[in-house]
Amino acid sequence: MTSTALLTDHYELTMLQAALGSGTAHRRSVFELFPRRLPTGRRYGVVAGVGRALDALEAFRFDDETLAVLEEIVDRPTLDWLASYRFTGDIWGYAEGETYFPYSPLLTVEAPFAEAVLLETVLLSIYNHDSAIASAASRMTMAAGERPCIEMGSRRTHEEAAVAAARAAYVAGFATSSNLAARRRYGVPTAGTSAHSFTLLHDSEEQAFRAQVESLGKGTTLLVDTYDVAEAVRLGVEVAGPGLGAVRIDSGDLGVLAHQVRAQLDSLGATGTRVIVTSDLDEFAIASLAAAPVDGYGVGTELVTGSGHPTCGFVYKLVAHEDDTGEMVSVAKQSKDKASIGGRKYALRRRDPRGVAEAEVVGIGEPPVDDGDDRPLLVPLVRDGEIVGREPLQQARARHERSRAELPVAAQSLSRGEPVLETLHVGG
Amino acid sequence: MTSTALLTDHYELTMLQAALGSGTAHRRSVFELFPRRLPTGRRYGVVAGVGRALDALEAFRFDDETLAVLEEIVDRPTLDWLASYRFTGDIWGYAEGETYFPYSPLLTVEAPFAEAVLLETVLLSIYNHDSAIASAASRMTMAAGERPCIEMGSRRTHEEAAVAAARAAYVAGFATSSNLAARRRYGVPTAGTSAHSFTLLHDSEEQAFRAQVESLGKGTTLLVDTYDVAEAVRLGVEVAGPGLGAVRIDSGDLGVLAHQVRAQLDSLGATGTRVIVTSDLDEFAIASLAAAPVDGYGVGTELVTGSGHPTCGFVYKLVAHEDDTGEMVSVAKQSKDKASIGGRKYALRRRDPRGVAEAEVVGIGEPPVDDGDDRPLLVPLVRDGEIVGREPLQQARARHERSRAELPVAAQSLSRGEPVLETLHVGG
Numbered sequence A, B: 001m002t003s004t005a006l007l008t009d010h011y012e013l014t015m016l017q018a019a020l021g022s023g024t025a026h027r028r029s030v031f032e033l034f035p036r037r038l039p040t041g042r043r044y045g046v047v048a049g050v051g052r053a054l055d056a057l058e059a060f061r062f063d064d065e066t067l068a069v070l071e072e073i074v075d076r077p078t079l080d081w082l083a084s085y086r087f088t089g090d091i092w093g094y095a096e097g098e099t100y101f102p103y104s105p106l107l108t109v110e111a112p113f114a115e116a117v118l119l120e121t122v123l124l125s126i127y128n129h130d131s132a133i134a135s136a137a138s139r140m141t142m143a144a145g146e147r148p149c150i151e152m153g154s155r156r157t158h159e160e161a162a163v164a165a166a167r168a169a170y171v172a173g174f175a176t177s178s179n180l181a182a183r184r185r186y187g188v189p190t191a192g193t194s195a196h197s198f199t200l201l202h203d204s205e206e207q208a209f210r211a212q213v214e215s216l217g218k219g220t221t222l223l224v225d226t227y228d229v230a231e232a233v234r235l236g237v238e239v240a241g242p243g244l245g246a247v248r249i250d251s252g253d254l255g256v257l258a259h260q261v262r263a264q265l266d267s268l269g270a271t272g273t274r275v276i277v278t279s280d281l282d283e284f285a286i287a288s289l290a291a292a293p294v295d296g297y298g299v300g301t302e303l304v305t306g307s308g309h310p311t312c313g314f315v316y317k318l319v320a321h322e323d324d325t326g327e328m329v330s331v332a333k334q335s336k337d338k339a340s341i342g343g344r345k346y347a348l349r350r351r352d353p354r355g356v357a358e359a360e361v362v363g364i365g366e367p368p369v370d371d372g373d374d375r376p377l378l379v380p381l382v383r384d385g386e387i388v389g390r391e392p393l394q395q396a397r398a399r400h401e402r403s404r405a406e407l408p409v410a411a412q413s414l415s416r417g418e419p420v421l422e423t424l425h426v427g428g
Helices: A010-022 A048-060 A064-070 A076-083 A113-115 A120-142 A157-169 A180-186 A198-201 A203-214 A231-241 A252-269 A282-290 A395-403 B008-021 B048-059 B062-069 B076-083 B111-115 B120-144 B161-172 B179-187 B197-203 B205-217 B228-239 B254-267 B282-289 B395-407
Strands: A026-035 A088-096 A107-112 A150-151 A221-223 A246-249 A275-276 A296-299 A315-322 A329-330 A345-351 A358-364 A377-385 A422-427 B027-036 B090-094 B107-112 B149-151 B219-222 B246-249 B274-277 B296-299 B316-320 B329-332 B345-351 B357-364 B378-383 B422-427
Touching: A010 A076, A010 A113, A010 B179, A010 B197, A010 B205, A026 A120, A026 B197, A048 A088, A048 A120, A048 A377, A048 A395, A064 A076, A064 B179, A107 A113, A107 A120, A113 B197, A113 B316, A120 A150, A120 A157, A120 A246, A120 A296, A120 A315, A120 A395, A120 B161, A150 A157, A157 A395, A157 B120, A157 B161, A180 B008, A198 A221, A198 B008, A198 B111, A198 B316, A203 A221, A203 A231, A203 A246, A203 B008, A221 A231, A231 A246, A246 A252, A246 B179, A252 A275, A315 B197, A377 B228, B008 B076, B008 B111, B027 B120, B048 B090, B048 B120, B048 B378, B048 B395, B062 B076, B062 B120, B107 B111, B107 B120, B111 B316, B120 B149, B120 B161, B120 B179, B120 B282, B120 B296, B120 B316, B120 B395, B149 B161, B149 B219, B161 B179, B161 B345, B161 B395, B197 B205, B197 B219, B205 B219, B205 B228, B219 B228, B228 B246, B228 B254, B246 B254, B254 B274
Parallel strands: A150 A296, A221 A246, A246 A275, A275 A296, A358 A422, B149 B296, B219 B246, B246 B274, B274 B296, B357 B422
Antiparallel strands: A026 A107, A026 A315, A088 A107, A088 A377, A315 A329, A345 A358, B027 B107, B027 B316, B090 B107, B090 B378, B316 B329, B345 B357
16 A cells, blocks of 8 residues: 555644644644534444554555655654654544444544644545445445345546445445455455446347347346337347346336336246346435335445435544643633534443443543443554554444444434434543 | 556446457447536536546556456456557547536547446546536635635545545635645645644643744644634734734634634734635635635535535446448437437537637537637547647646636526536537
């Protein structure tokens, strides 16, 4: 991985210079990454990007090329300090796939100010993006129930955001992605067969279908809406036989078409041929198709744009630092509309004896007391600068499923409402 | 630049395999990248990402590591074909910074089907993202008039999307960005001074301001809303003197505060100290501050999320291909709600004798006739596989300014409405 050190805001470097100048740069500090709220109407959020953040932290070094850029921005002592930059602190956080609520302390970064302040932008970028995608994706997979969701939004977002989106969607239960880089980097399973251009390239739909079946096997998915859906379905079964894998419908009234196509497939003996729909779906469209004979949902634009909420609004705030006597003091901004809560945070998920989540309990300055059925939420991610929080992506995916299943049943509501868990601050 | 070949959807590879199998892969084809519409209510769009797309095309090669990933997906003949992949075709397109309208043929890619189909995802990703940002940015810089807009949204979007967003915003008239990687890669000017954490790190606001002014000079921008704005402004001028560069307000009622702070600064003799505002601004908030004594706008979230429209919805469609006799035939999907227009496109901006744009004229199959005052819109970007369309970013920035200035005055309206130019299809 190339250096991630410049995925950073200019002001972090100038702050660093000024803090090195004033002698405060070495003060041990605690930064917290947290949401002030969920997107309007959402019942819960999903943490994603943890693994990517750890990768970015590891690659956060100032090599010669990077320093050359910064020569125009900061002074020599700052450049010298940066040349040997290495994060030596500790990071705790919510594990990947975990659900979250307003003021959940998603990351706690403890290190000298100078080391921790520089990470602000890159940590926020990764968490704000990936969690926005995972939060939307979770609603979609919930709406889809047992039916698989297929991520295919790469073309609708920045080419690298697309890779991260495929990863985040997988964490939140998507079955596959179209994105090949996500397959290579993160082992996300990929799938896909053909586009309208493939049909149009050939002299007839029949020629196109024959070419596809011959090359990819009869288990392939034929796209049936280039010309006339009913004719294409008839042709598809004629060409591939009743063992045709699937047909894909990418336009029109998907509910009506799914019923028509299912009936036609069944009448042709293709009872095992699946019906995949893929046109501008979001969680609401998926839910509205629950009663239609659909076997899988392809989701593009709405997934990669967070279904109306493309960013999470997480912030990264200094909540405590050492003073000159070595004491930790809590600090917080006091402006009217963006106040924050000072002090280091701890968190647990309060659960009733049946294991149903009841509240998000955030301890200020000390861990909240476990009632017996509760679940601590912070795990060590970095210890003394060493990354200790890496895990297979499958583990995050399994965690998300468990965490979501534990929420009150109202979490399954797609309609606008309050967060399903209240956040309780204790201590402080 | 590392290989961009896997920033691609799975189905492009399977289509390739099937087309190689059926013998149609070599058919000379024309793909078109275009919008079916503008985002609801927008008056015009802005093309961005052209330079990035050319970079991505150059790096679109299948090295051994890439091919190893694809071994699980496609057959040996396809892998062999990919190993020697090199785009040999021609690409024409709207130049970067140009305004666009529904059905503007933003890119025309002419090459053998196999070569052109593989570019679909990466070209769409880049164009859909960068143009969404530039389109939003252009409305913001228009609303800001002569006052500078500062891009500072990196933390609210994917870390690489942030770099592209800074670049796109610059094309659309932003003065500076916070993003250091954008400075390094694209020469975008960067700026920034300090965050609340810097003030909170110190034992008092005065200590923090003294540290900042000492290190960064009195021309710096002091953030004045950590505790009490009026007190901070007083303190800032006391510390830096009346030559203080600027103060930044990041919360509260910005219009009211700007007036109060301006009056206070003037009363303290700091008549040249600028007032910068930076809290959740979009084009509407910027416009609403036009009468307030504000000297610069910092824009974050709303810029990097396209101010409500994070993606453009561009599509990449096969519009013509050679048949077995070597004749080019026009093709188009015929489904009800996503029909497209077959045939190769040409475009010009119709202008009246005073140079005011009147219509987007799209020629099907042949270039539209220039009325005398018109301006052709397609420029060569790639010729026989060689990139010929690179240009300095400043040139795109200047082009955008000219192109926007040429639009009818209704383009300056931020309210929802129709595109200010009608798209006329001629020929075909």
